[in-house]
Amino acid sequence: MKNKLSCTAIDDNNKSELEEAISFNQHAIFMSRLAINILEGNNNMLNLEGVREIIAMYLLVPYITNNQLCTPNDKCNIPKLDIKSVFTGVYNKDGSISNMTLDGLRNAICHSFVSVAEGKGLLLDDRASCNRDIHNKMTDKGFCNRLEILKTRKKLFSLHKQVINQQLKFNKNLLLK
Numbered sequence: 001m002k003n004k005l006s007c008t009a010i011d012d013n014n015k016s017e018l019e020e021a022i023s024f025n026q027h028a029i030f031m032s033r034l035a036i037n038i039l040e041g042n043n044n045m046l047n048l049e050g051v052r053e054i055i056a057m058y059l060l061v062p063y064i065t066n067n068q069l070c071t072p073n074d075k076c077n078i079p080k081l082d083i084k085s086v087f088t089g090v091y092n093k094d095g096s097i098s099n100m101t102l103d104g105l106r107n108a109i110c111h112s113f114v115s116v117a118e119g120k121g122l123l124l125d126d127r128a129s130c131n132r133d134i135h136n137k138m139t140d141k142g143f144c145n146r147l148e149i150l151k152t153r154k155k156l157f158s159l160h161k162q163v164i165n166q167q168l169k170f171n172k173n174l175l176l177k
Contacts, residue, residue, distance in 0.1 A: 026115065030115050030116060031054075031113070031115060033045070034051060034054075048116065049116065049149055050116035050121065050122050050149055051116065052153070053122060053149060053152050053153050053156060054114055054115070054116070054122065056153075056156040056160065057105065057109055057114060057156065058109060059160070060081070060102075060105075060106075060156070060159055060160070060163075061106060061109060061110060062078060063078070063079050063080055063081045063159075063163050064080075064081050064083050064102040064103065064105065064106045065080070065083070065106070066083065066103075068080055075174055077166075077167060077170040077171075077174075079162075079163045079166035079167050079170075080166075081102055081159060081162060081163065082102065083101060083102045083103035083106065084101055084102070084103065085101065085102055086099045086100070086101055087100045087101060087102050087104070087105045087155060088100050088147060088151065088152070088155060090128070090129045090145040090146070090147070091145075091146075092126075092129070098129040099129070100124075100128050100129045100145065102159075104128045104129055105124070105128055107128065108124045108125045108128035108145075112124075112125035112128075113125055114128075117144075117146060120146055121146050121147050121148050121149050121152075122146065122147040122149065122152055123144045123145070123146055123147075124144060124145040124146075124147065125144060125145070126144055126145055128145050129145050
C-alpha cells in the first residue's frame with residue numbers, strides 16, 4: 001500500500017501569511033536582479049519606480065555614520081549628516097507613528113534590507129524605525145515600513161544637497177587657508 005499525502009486547503013489566514021512571507025522574501029531577488037542588470041549595463045531597470053531612490057539611499061551611507069570616517073589627512077573631508085535627524089514618519093503595525101531617523105535608515109540599509117514593493121512604494125525592515133531592543137521583543141518581526149516614492153525622493157534630494165553644500169563649504173575654506 002502506497003502512502004498518500006494528505007492535502008489540506010490553505011485557509012485565508014495561512015494564505016495571507018504566505019503572501020506576506022513571499023513579499024518579504026522578494027527583496028533579495030529584486031536587489032540581486034537590480035545589481036546584475038546594472039553590472040550588465042542594462043540601465044532600463046534604473047527607470048523602475050523606486051530604484052533610483054534605493055541607490056540614492058545607499059549613496060548616503062558614508063555620510064550617516066556614528067563617527068566621522070577617517071581621511072588621509074586634515075585637508076580631506078567626508079561630510080557628516082546628523083544621524084538623529086528624522087528621515088520620515090512611518091506607521092507601525094498597531095497604527096501608531098514612529099520616526100525613522102537617518103541612523104535607523106542606515107541600519108536598515110546596512111544590516112537588513114530596503115526594496116521596492118510593486119505599486120506600494122519602498123519597503124524597509126522595521127528596524128529602520130525601532131531599535132534592536134524593541135525589535136527583539138516584538139512577537140511579529142515581519143512587519144515592514146513602507147515609504148512613499150515621491151516623498152522619499154524629495155527628502156533624498158534634500159539630504160544629498162546638504163552633503164554637496166557641506167563639501168563645497170569645506171573646499172572653499174580649504175582654499176582660503
